[in-house]
Amino acid sequence: MSDLLAVVSLACVIKLRSTEFVSRRLSEKFGKLWLAAEVILFVLVGAAVDIRYTLQAGAVSLLMLAVSLAFRSIGVLCCRLVLSVAVLAILITAPLGAIGIDASYRKLLQKQE
Structure with a gap:
């Protein structure tokens, strides 16, 4: 940090x-x-994520498990889960952010000369 x-x-x-x-x-x-x-960054993240694991577990169960694990010490055993939740968070929030930017930039930004 x-x-x-x-x-x-x-x-x-x-x-x-x-x-x-x-x-x-x-x-x-x-x-x-x-x-x-x-x-390089996205290739490494893509190589580390187990897509079948993520799809089998389902987004809701991953998020619920991640919240429950947040209150305990997270060990090496759940690193696949943490990585899957992080990738799901990016896949969900990135399109929402892009839609929000497209919808609001004309109102919030002013062009400087």
Whole structure:
């Protein structure tokens, strides 16, 4: 968690202290770096998820079990469950977020000149 905070803080400081040209160039470079990292990240997550396990258990039972396990110590035995619940959460919330952004961006954002 502290690594993420350090990276975000560094990005904010660079944005505030550097010129617009430098900020734009860094943004372009990190955007290209993210394209490669994104592919690797999603391939690794896809390789780790057991789709048959997720579908057999069902989304509702996975969520109920995850809530009950949250109040106990989570061990290595339920790592498949935790990973499956995390992937299900992404698969459910990502389309909802995209729909919400498409529905509300005209009302909430203003174009700067």
